[in-house]
Amino acid sequence: MTDPLLSVDRLSLNFGPVPAVRSVSFALARGETLGVVGESGSGKTSLIRAALGLVPPTAGSLRFDGADITGLRGRDLKAFRRAAQMIFQDPAAALSPRMKIRDLLAEPLRIHDVPLAEAWPGVLDLLRRVGLPDGVLDKHPHQVSGGQARRVGIARALVLRPRLLVADEPTAGLDLSVQGDIVNLLVDLQRGFGLTCLVVSHNLDVVRAMADRVLVLYLGRVVEIGAADHVLRAPAHPYTRALLAAAPRFDPGKRLSRVPPLNGEVPSPRTPPSGCVFHPRCPLATNLCGAVEPVEQTLADGRRVACHTPLLTP
Amino acid sequence: MTRPTQDADPLIAIRDLSVSFATSAGPAEVLRNVTLDLGRGRIVGLVGESGSGKSTLASAITRLLPANLSRLDGGILYEGRDLLAEPEAAVAALRGSRFAMIFQDPMGALNPVFRVGTQLVDLQRAKAPKASRRDRMARAVAMLTRVGIPDAARRIRDYPHQFSGGMRQRIMIAAALLCEPDLLIADEPTTALDPTIEGQIVALIDELRHGFQGTILLISHSLGLVSHLCDDVAVLYAGALVERGPAAAVLGAPRHPYTRALLACEIGADVVRRATLATIPGDAPDPTRLPPGCVFAPRCSQAIDSCRDAVPELRPVDGDGGHAAACLLV
Amino acid sequence: MRAVFGRVWRQPVGRLGLLLVVAVLLLGVIGPPLAPYDPNKLNILARFGAPSTAHWLGTDHLGRDLFSRTADGGRVALLVALSTIAIALAVGTLLGIAAAYASPWGERAILVVFDIVSAFPTLVFALAVVALLGPGLDKVILIVAITLIPHFGRVARAQTLSLRNSPFLEAERVLGAQPWRITAHHLVPNILGPLVVLASMDIPVVITIEAGLSFLGVGVPPPRASWGTLLHDGYTTLSQSPWPVIVAAGMLTLATLGFTLFGEALRDAIDPKLRVEP
Numbered sequence: 001m002t003d004p005l006l007s008v009d010r011l012s013l014n015f016g017p018v019p020a021v022r023s024v025s026f027a028l029a030r031g032e033t034l035g036v037v038g039e040s041g042s043g044k045t046s047l048i049r050a051a052l053g054l055v056p057p058t059a060g061s062l063r064f065d066g067a068d069i070t071g072l073r074g075r076d077l078k079a080f081r082r083a084a085q086m087i088f089q090d091p092a093a094a095l096s097p098r099m100k101i102r103d104l105l106a107e108p109l110r111i112h113d114v115p116l117a118e119a120w121p122g123v124l125d126l127l128r129r130v131g132l133p134d135g136v137l138d139k140h141p142h143q144v145s146g147g148q149a150r151r152v153g154i155a156r157a158l159v160l161r162p163r164l165l166v167a168d169e170p171t172a173g174l175d176l177s178v179q180g181d182i183v184n185l186l187v188d189l190q191r192g193f194g195l196t197c198l199v200v201s202h203n204l205d206v207v208r209a210m211a212d213r214v215l216v217l218y219l220g221r222v223v224e225i226g227a228a229d230h231v232l233r234a235p236a237h238p239y240t241r242a243l244l245a246a247a248p249r250f251d252p253g254k255r256l257s258r259v260p261p262l263n264g265e266v267p268s269p270r271t272p273p274s275g276c277v278f279h280p281r282c283p284l285a286t287n288l289c290g291a292v293e294p295v296e297q298t299l300a301d302g303r304r305v306a307c308h309t310p311l312l313t314p
Numbered sequence: 315m316t317r318p319t320q321d322a323d324p325l326i327a328i329r330d331l332s333v334s335f336a337t338s339a340g341p342a343e344v345l346r347n348v349t350l351d352l353g354r355g356r357i358v359g360l361v362g363e364s365g366s367g368k369s370t371l372a373s374a375i376t377r378l379l380p381a382n383l384s385r386l387d388g389g390i391l392y393e394g395r396d397l398l399a400e401p402e403a404a405v406a407a408l409r410g411s412r413f414a415m416i417f418q419d420p421m422g423a424l425n426p427v428f429r430v431g432t433q434l435v436d437l438q439r440a441k442a443p444k445a446s447r448r449d450r451m452a453r454a455v456a457m458l459t460r461v462g463i464p465d466a467a468r469r470i471r472d473y474p475h476q477f478s479g480g481m482r483q484r485i486m487i488a489a490a491l492l493c494e495p496d497l498l499i500a501d502e503p504t505t506a507l508d509p510t511i512e513g514q515i516v517a518l519i520d521e522l523r524h525g526f527q528g529t530i531l532l533i534s535h536s537l538g539l540v541s542h543l544c545d546d547v548a549v550l551y552a553g554a555l556v557e558r559g560p561a562a563a564v565l566g567a568p569r570h571p572y573t574r575a576l577l578a579c580e581i582g583a584d585v586v587r588r589a590t591l592a593t594i595p596g597d598a599p600d601p602t603r604l605p606p607g608c609v610f611a612p613r614c615s616q617a618i619d620s621c622r623d624a625v626p627e628l629r630p631v632d633g634d635g636g637h638a639a640a641c642l643l644v
Numbered sequence: 645m646r647a648v649f650g651r652v653w654r655q656p657v658g659r660l661g662l663l664l665v666v667a668v669l670l671l672g673v674i675g676p677p678l679a680p681y682d683p684n685k686l687n688i689l690a691r692f693g694a695p696s697t698a699h700w701l702g703t704d705h706l707g708r709d710l711f712s713r714t715a716d717g718g719r720v721a722l723l724v725a726l727s728t729i730a731i732a733l734a735v736g737t738l739l740g741i742a743a744a745y746a747s748p749w750g751e752r753a754i755l756v757v758f759d760i761v762s763a764f765p766t767l768v769f770a771l772a773v774v775a776l777l778g779p780g781l782d783k784v785i786l787i788v789a790i791t792l793i794p795h796f797g798r799v800a801r802a803q804t805l806s807l808r809n810s811p812f813l814e815a816e817r818v819l820g821a822q823p824w825r826i827t828a829h830h831l832v833p834n835i836l837g838p839l840v841v842l843a844s845m846d847i848p849v850v851i852t853i854e855a856g857l858s859f860l861g862v863g864v865p866p867p868r869a870s871w872g873t874l875l876h877d878g879y880t881t882l883s884q885s886p887w888p889v890i891v892a893a894g895m896l897t898l899a900t901l902g903f904t905l906f907g908e909a910l911r912d913a914i915d916p917k918l919r920v921e922p
Binding site: 183187206 | 481510517581590592
């Protein structure tokens, strides 16, 4: 991959004594969509907050468009903010409650001193493009439906025409019939605006429908990263396989899934297990796994996996 | 295990249940003429999107309806009594002894200031008033072990906040089973859980059902969960029961256009990246201004003029197999 | 704003409070220019007059017109109350927000100052300041404002702490907004509700404190009228005429009652959750 838009190199993030992200590396090619999956406590949220420069990393580096973005300040930080936007998990909570939607959409322009008269027609186009009627402009966030609030959040993230869009659980809490709408919209916008996307979701189906590549996080570490077609169809890491088999899939006629559910729960990042952090829950764990932390290896199809006994041979 | 598909003597028979709430925009019709049997020993899945009235249906059975209730009509028959005609106190006495509930948020249902053991001992009072505290404690430990709490004898002395979300949901299940209820209502029991934990809870419910004599009403928006666990499925849309029947029939060969459209929205394992996903155009109707005729007609791709004239009756679609749909076109 | 006043008006208590508040405001604002006499004009011959058509509320021990003096005293009370609350609200809110965002040490320092200020009795503080600088309206305002700052500061800090990690504030950061912009446009409007309620509930407190200080002679210096000095003068000459005491005490009671009822109704109208159940 030449000249990625975002490259994250051995990024670690601690909250006090607790490591939330441990030496995560990945690169995001221009126009690509990377899905980040993992359970609560896997460090997904910390990772994207660090990637957007909202929390300073403890170690490692972040490069956006070739330039180091750790410790950016003032004008440079503002320029980066303009280029990297985010859709929040709880859309209604991410909209300032006392402002009208009109002001919420104008806010990004005001912050970046873009003349409103010039840019407003573009905002109205965007509003229609995300499927909102003009009537919402004079409403407050609590007066619109959850699906509409999400569309406002999407429009707001795109007002500044960013290059990188981070979507944090874009379909969480949505009904099935609306979930498809939002995924379709995001895919359409990604194409239309040539966006590079980082999509965080616990819903593997949503990631499958959107992502070119997938990164699987467990306890702040990358356990597997590779093309979505490979990782989500033939997982190489036992955790990825367990995650794919865990949630009951809609499969009329068929009863419970073949792979037994994973035992135990995600351990506390405060006291991570020795060796491979997944070994206490792994059905394939050997003595080696409890003693030695696996080194990431690259498989023939290009994916990277951190496992002593991957389900596929290198 | 083979169970009769159509129960001649259901545990609970809901008849023409209508529920409305008073709102500032006028009465909101949350349930309209719902008729549904909950068969003995069966797991009945109640499927619907937000605002479909599925939680209200459960609240109507247990009479935990909010204060702005403005209309409650029809009947809920249980053991020869109409629960809606009984005084509230009589129905309240059934909660915790004959009806038990599991919620999405177990923390909200467990009292944070009491030890788990104390709560599990106290709730057995209704069922076994004569049993000693020691016996009840022993039953509680045994039940916690059964639902998969490791080291239950020691952990029973812990407080709810000392358990993880998945463990709390197991405790709620143990609490419900200790009541030996006739009806267990599980309202979105896995929605707040991570997928691997959800998988564990699903496996647990699937395992426990064999030792459980009662009926389970499983309310969920997750078709995966319902298809894995349920014997029967009922589909609600905007307060109307649009389709019901054996799970394999309703989910395998759905007849109502809404059920079909909803199932099509589920993203399959074989989805093509960036392909357009199926959706249901339009929005669910405002419960204070329901459309005339079939409530789904405004969004239905097959709707004809007569769909807007009269509310369709639930009609059998497969003879006497129990599969019925409320659509003019079937 | 209109909706809030509508909700105040719909409560019987709020309606009474609002009417009293409007009456006091009218008295203080248009009372003095409309008053038939100069509030400080002596007329020894007409001293201790009962209410009459010439002197609507009677006259005091020096024959000054009580209505004119009450109106002037009302203006003083409102001036002191509103400017005090404005200062305390502004400074307290800023310090409270600063405390919420400060380092643990900075936060502790601000809170300790709050504790010291609120532990100090207002009256003793006032006597000390007057002994040092002499009496004066500006000093009354300053003293009372300082003692009220911790009130607003603590509430502002608590509100800020509860909102500090809200997604909508983080969303503004992601958009590139500067901290001052986030504070002024997004934080302050959302913490202001409880602070405004607190301010309206503190108005009667300030009116009472001002009257108390003036009663003791360390508040508004004579001959300027204040409800406190009216009360004091009437009290010393109570055997000659009850009217000065009745008028001054009555006004004080109606004003504090009005602002208290209005404040409670406002609290319920803005956020019923703020109500502390007895």
